[in-house]
Amino acid sequence: MDIDYLIFLQGLRQDWGGETFFALISALVTSPLTAAIPAILFWCINKNAGLFILFNSICGRVINDLIKGTLCIYRPWIGNEELIPSAAAQEKASSFSLPSGHTQFTTAVYGGFAFFYRRQLPQLIVPCAAIILLVAFSRNFLGVHTPQDVLVSIIYSVALMFAAEKIFAWIGRDEGRRFFVFIVGLIAVSTIFMWLNFKPYPEDFINGKVIVDPLAARTDAFDALGFGLAFFLGWFMELKFVNFKTNVSPIVRLRRIIIGFAVLGVIYVAIYPLLKIFVGVAAYKFFKAFLPFYSMLFVIPLIFTEVERRFK
Secondary structure, X not given: OHHHHHHHHHHHHHHHOOHXXXXXXXXXXXXXXXXXXXXXXXXXXXXXXXXXXXXXXXXXXXXXXXXXXXXXXXXXXXOOOOOOOOHHHHHHOOOOXXXXXXXXXXXXXXXXXXXXXXXXXXHHHHHHHHHHHHHHHHHHHOOOXXXXXXXXXXXXXXXXXXXHHXXXXXXXXXXXXXXXXXXXXXXHHHHHHXXXXXXXXXXXXXXXXXXXXXXXXXXXXXXXXXXXXXXHHHHHHHHHHOOOOOOOOHHHHHHHHHHHXXXXXXXXXXXXXXXXXXXXXXXXXXXXXXXXXXXXXXXXXXXXXXXXXXXX
């Protein structure tokens, strides 16, 4: 049934077009521009809202890597000669299929935003849900994910929001509980890393070519480790050594945004290319996940609070 549905969408794509539009939707909504939403919230508007969305985004990504690496379900076109995915989307579709990373990230950010403000701004729910469904559909329309892939992403991402709300409410201002969550988080991330790095992976071939290289699949362990450490270490370090407030003037908020995006720009434009040259694939995947979110949570707040202290 799911393959029949994808073949039907493939016919629409080939006969009526739409590939460019849905590829653009898929790329834009899951680009670094979307990550700017929790960043600006965290630095300037509502620290708890930004932290809530970052928790769902980053921990959801770790869960995504865990499910993918554990189930090892191949992409829908594997073994189905009738199904021809979008060439551009196929090129960027890494490792295994279930669940959809694009859908997970979109649900975490836009869904998390609507979830957090559901009582104050209920009008956000419909447009945010529409964005999530549009991205989920785009992954089916482009032929790189089955309906199950996107549905699982949405279900566990929403479940994580409810869990996150309970976790943050339980923590409150209790430093002991907060430290407990840090330790549990670091242990969980380390355990997931060990599992994904050392577990066996299938090594199946089509036309003499391995479908998913087990060595490449293992690099997802470093992806999960990078994201998980970025969140729990960044959160802990910020509370311990910075603990900034968001009730500041518009000028200070603007300065924070400029500083934040300047630092992230240096990471993307200067540091990433150097890492690609001087470190291996696994290390690059780790730092690519770790650096922007650790900077977002700790390094950038440390810089702008120091700047504000000097201005004051």
